[in-house]
Amino acid sequence: MKYAVDLHIHSAASPCADKDMTPNNIVNMALVKGLDAIAVTDHNTGANLKAVALCAKKAGLVFIPGIEVETSEEVHVVCLLPDLDRALELHTIVQNALPDIMNRTDIFGSQLIIDENDMTIGQEQRMLLTATNLSIDDISAVVRRLGGAVIPAHVDRTSYSIISNLGFIPQELGFRYLEISRSCDKYGYRASHPELDRYRLIQSSDAHYLGDILERCSMLELEGLNADAIVTYLA
Ligand SMILES: [Zn+2]
Numbered sequence: 001m002k003y004a005v006d007l008h009i010h011s012a013a014s015p016c017a018d019k020d021m022t023p024n025n026i027v028n029m030a031l032v033k034g035l036d037a038i039a040v041t042d043h044n045t046g047a048n049l050k051a052v053a054l055c056a057k058k059a060g061l062v063f064i065p066g067i068e069v070e071t072s073e074e075v076h077v078v079c080l081l082p083d084l085d086r087a088l089e090l091h092t093i094v095q096n097a098l099p100d101i102m103n104r105t106d107i108f109g110s111q112l113i114i115d116e117n118d119m120t121i122g123q124e125q126r127m128l129l130t131a132t133n134l135s136i137d138d139i140s141a142v143v144r145r146l147g148g149a150v151i152p153a154h155v156d157r158t159s160y161s162i163i164s165n166l167g168f169i170p171q172e173l174g175f176r177y178l179e180i181s182r183s184c185d186k187y188g189y190r191a192s193h194p195e196l197d198r199y200r201l202i203q204s205s206d207a208h209y210l211g212d213i214l215e216r217c218s219m220l221e222l223e224g225l226n227a228d229a230i231v232t233y234l235a
Pocket residue numbers: 068076153154160
């Protein structure tokens with residue numbers, strides 16, 4: 001059966017995301033848009049994943065916990081985990097790989113930690129919009145060990161993508177899926193990039209605002225609708 005997904009959404013923990021990207025707002029907007037499953041993937045943190053997981057469970061929406069990690073090569077990769085425990089394990093690993101640079105909220109924006117009632121309970125103190133010291137090889141190995149899937153993010157963009165920064169996709173990393181942006185013409189991109197024929201493409205919103213969350217346009221053909229099945233399918 002085909003299910004509608006959006007597997008790259010930012011919460012207010014990402015400094016560039018709108019403050020309205022709270023756990024309940026994200027889940028409710030996903031339901032309004034008619035989605036079957038979503039993933040929240042903040043920059044280098046899983047601080048809001050537990051709250052979103054609780055809201056999604058209450059609302060009956062399938063939720064995949066994730067993190068958009070910036071590798072040491074300044075490549076963004078969407079890391080999706082089959083459950084919250086493993087996502088929080090990845091969160092700890094990524095946090096330990098962040099440089100000790102404090103966030104400047106006046107310049108970069110706030111990095112809000114929010115509970116399941118949409119109450120702000122703290123802030124990520126260190127700057128999240130920066131490269132970790134994990135290489136793309138490192139992060140791929142870590143996420144696979146945790147049973148997750150790694151998807152190179154927004155490969156059609158000219159910055160922070162694996163193609164823009166490395167110039168190619170190392171085959172030994174074993175990616176199956178590449179993410180293209182919300183605004184990218186999937187068929188046009190496919191036609192103009194025959195060198196990427198071996199990869200499947202998935203379109204995600206990379207939403208930083210509620211209105212940018214996808215409608216029913218990014219479909220996955222799945223046997224069952226749960227986080228484990230989706231992550232296994234993408235890995
Ligand atoms: Zn990104």
